[in-house]
Amino acid sequence: MLPTRRQFLESASLVTAAAVVPDVTSAAPQPSAPGPAAIKPPRLRPGDTIGLIDPAFATWDPVDVEVVAESWAALGFKTKHGAHLLNRRGYFAGEDAQRAADLNAMFADPEVRGVHCVRGGWGCARLLPLIDWQTVASHPKVLLGYSDITALLLSIHAKTGVLTCHRPVGASHWNPFNVGYVKRVLIDAEAVTFENLRETGDNLTIVENRVQTITPGMARGRLLGGNLTVLSAMVGSPYLPAWDDCILFVEDVEEAPYRIDRMFTQLHLSGILGKARAVIFGTCSDCKPGEGFGSLTLTDVLNDHVKPLGVPAWQGAMIGHVPKQFTLPVGLQVEVDATAGTIRMLEPAVA
Numbered sequence: 124m125l126p127t128r129r130q131f132l133e134s135a136s137l138v139t140a141a142a143v144v145p146d147v148t149s150a151a152p153q154p155s156a157p158g159p160a161a162i163k164p165p166r167l168r169p170g171d172t173i174g175l176i177d178p179a180f181a182t183w184d185p186v187d188v189e190v191v192a193e194s195w196a197a198l199g200f201k202t203k204h205g206a207h208l209l210n211r212r213g214y215f216a217g218e219d220a221q222r223a224a225d226l227n228a229m230f231a232d233p234e235v236r237g238v239h240c241v242r243g244g245w246g247c248a249r250l251l252p253l254i255d256w257q258t259v260a261s262h263p264k265v266l267l268g269y270s271d272i273t274a275l276l277l278s279i280h281a282k283t284g285v286l287t288c289h290r291p292v293g294a295s296h297w298n299p300f301n302v303g304y305v306k307r308v309l310i311d312a313e314a315v316t317f318e319n320l321r322e323t324g325d326n327l328t329i330v331e332n333r334v335q336t337i338t339p340g341m342a343r344g345r346l347l348g349g350n351l352t353v354l355s356a357m358v359g360s361p362y363l364p365a366w367d368d369c370i371l372f373v374e375d376v377e378e379a380p381y382r383i384d385r386m387f388t389q390l391h392l393s394g395i396l397g398k399a400r401a402v403i404f405g406t407c408s409d410c411k412p413g414e415g416f417g418s419l420t421l422t423d424v425l426n427d428h429v430k431p432l433g434v435p436a437w438q439g440a441m442i443g444h445v446p447k448q449f450t451l452p453v454g455l456q457v458e459v460d461a462t463a464g465t466i467r468m469l470e471p472a473v474a
Contacts, residue, residue, distance in 0.1 A: 131146075157365055162370075163286055163472060163473055164264050165474050167236060167310050170201070172203050174202070176225045176229060177205070178272070179247050179298055180242050180271075181210070184211060191296070206221075206228065226250065227258060227259075230255070230264060235264065238354035241292060243268065248271075251360075260282075260283035264431045266285075269294075269350065277347070277363055278363070286453060286454040290305065290448060295446075304449060308450045308468075313468075313471065315467075317449045317465065319440065342370065342435045342458070343459075344399075344450060346369070346454065348371050348456045350373070352378065354373065354390075355386040367398050370402075370403075373405070374405035374407065376410070381408065384428075387429075400435075401459045402432065403440050403442070403466070404429070406439070406445050436461055440464060455469075455472050456470065
């Protein structure tokens, strides 16, 4: 009896897979083509103007923008709204071309000294083919945001060399912890050491913001990363930097462990994980395995993917969808200590 079409295809696919799939666990990562030289944006000074844009989701309530503007004013800064800041198309803050136009206009505007994204969500990756990279490179400015803004932080550094800044979006918390790092990193131009708060509160020991060392040790390299979902979705595109000898940091929110597993597998298969000198996993808010049994935990996933690398690594850095966050310069040379859970800037991030 001749095999059915389905039986033939299944057997053929198995033979093909066995013949062409490489052993990625033992394959050495290939070096990447070097990107442009790092460019430090000018430091922020009181009296400067900060451009406010929404490159992803729409801002539903204008009061959110007012809070951002008033918060910058409390620090001594003026703000300028993007022309399409309060536009809306479905869940986006206007059409892709409009959101990209606001980003390009802020970098081209000589009055604007920094650009702060009001919200994240989803949509920044759709703008990448529309960005005027030459204008961004010619007018380096501090770009602030996190979560979906990861697509802009990484692509701008990759395409232009300009250092960007992973920190809360405008609609996030303006507490003393977050504001303190903005002052130290972007206004005072300090080379700071980031370390978790060590507060016990009403407990006998530290419960929140605990450092969980995966592999002890110290390493130096270029700080690169951001939201794991956004980063993994960009793999294979021309908008990511070279990862050789990087310090990789990632965070996420509301992702089941199997999804984190899938995304780390993608970073492994693409060679990104194998190029890291150290790995920092921040927070993963609401990333529980769910009810019942049968799921790996987040710790299991990190032990599967990060521990075998043998490089310094830890979990629990104050990076991610949490009220208190570091202000991390993407693209800057840093030194990390996976036992202490620290990230030390080796030089200022702004000129």
